[in-house]
Amino acid sequence: MAAHRSLQGYLSSAEQPEALVAAHIELVHRIAHHLAARLPASVQIDDLIQSGMIGLIEASRQFQSGQGAVFATYAGIRIRGAMIDELRRADWAPRSVHRNSRRVAAAIATIEGREGRAARDSEIAAVLEVSLSDYHAMLQDSAGTHLLGIDDFFGEEGDPDRRLPIGLNTPGDEVESDQFRTALADAIADLPEKERLVLALYYNEELNLREIGAVLEVTESRVSQIRSQAILRLRARLHDWFNGGGQTPAYRIE
Template identity: 30%
Template sequence: MPPHAQRNRLIEDNLPLVGYLAAETHARATHVPREELAGVGALALVTAASAYDPSLGVPFGAYARRRILGAFADEMRAMDWASRGIRRRIKETVAVREALTAGLGRTATIAEIATAMGMPEQEVSEALSDASRTVTTLDDPSAAGLISDIPLPEESALLAERRHVLECAVLALPERMRQIVQAVYIDERPVKEIAEELGVSHSAVSQQRAEAVRLLRDGLEHYFADGPAPEPVSRVSVAVREAFFARMVEIGGERIARAFRRRSALTA
């Protein structure tokens, strides 16, 4: 296959990854438009495909994921309003609040925090208000990748729900696809090594990985889509896709079952 065609194939097969990462990041940073993230991520995917060197043994999916998340982080840094001084004040105030809350067994009041820090109550109130909208970097280990230091309850709930549904979808994949997704995206093993272990070609692993990503996207959109489910993007048979949905319900329980029944009723 000519280099240009290989590059285009990488881009086409991994576009669902851009959509998934953009949706996941938007769920944690609702102030950043999902469409803007998708545009930045698509550009990062194109540049990743152009720069990718398969001889290094790094799976393209893992390589592209890092590039896309890095592009998201750069975009959000450019949008961030907080100076280092403000960030330091926020971090100190939140740390004192958490320490007092743990010691008191209840949420510390602004007056208690102000007394402990020797600060006016107004400054403490402003710092805590700023904390609710401060953007951190995606790779900040202290925040475990969360965009907000203090996520709103509805944002935390949505993030937890997305993770739960994705975990169920990964576990529901056909066995070979599940093994490949685990090896590529979680264990970050070289595709060549995975192919040798499974006794198949490098291209066969890549094709299965791409189809697994498409099937995961079908599962997520079948659960989260507003209105009838979108047209599937996976190329598997209807029987395989329906069996995948059935396993998601079996693994995820009544919550996923209700969403799928609602989607079926809207489609009927």
């Protein structure tokens, strides 16, 4: 993954608050290693660090101490955001993988809209007209496109409060952002128990796939499949939000 913008260009383009940058280089490395531990081995730590340094330099330029924020907190948001933005730009997955992910989400939406309950693996495979093993292989391939998981439900800039799939320019937009968060929370609460547990262990407890597999007594690849299916199920249930409708799902799993 090549960094989208030249770090050298940022360093030479204008005079930087060098003291802030120098004092927080370790923060960039710490965030990069923490993020890399949750990403495929193909993601290079040096690329994350370079993107993070750009975020740190931008933070040092824009930080205003009079606003009451601590620089390390502000910089951490910008550093992680720069890394995440670069990961999105460096999407490596073939179009066929993205196409299959959309097919899976559509199949889930069809089944759950019809049955009013969580779609089972065998039902999804049947709608897709593939074997169960082929469906699980599709989930495994799709897992690589969900580098960020829950973060993928938000837009740019790295700060979850600023990265909703809608703008925040008017009071009406703020209401919609709250509605989206409520819809996302409801959709997560309605996930099958094992999918909900995997997401909780991965995002809340920050366990890696191997550690979650040990907890659930399943293989690491199976955990990856469960996580991938959970993300696709959430996308299916929040379809209207991702297509500009700004509405809650037409059905709710009971």
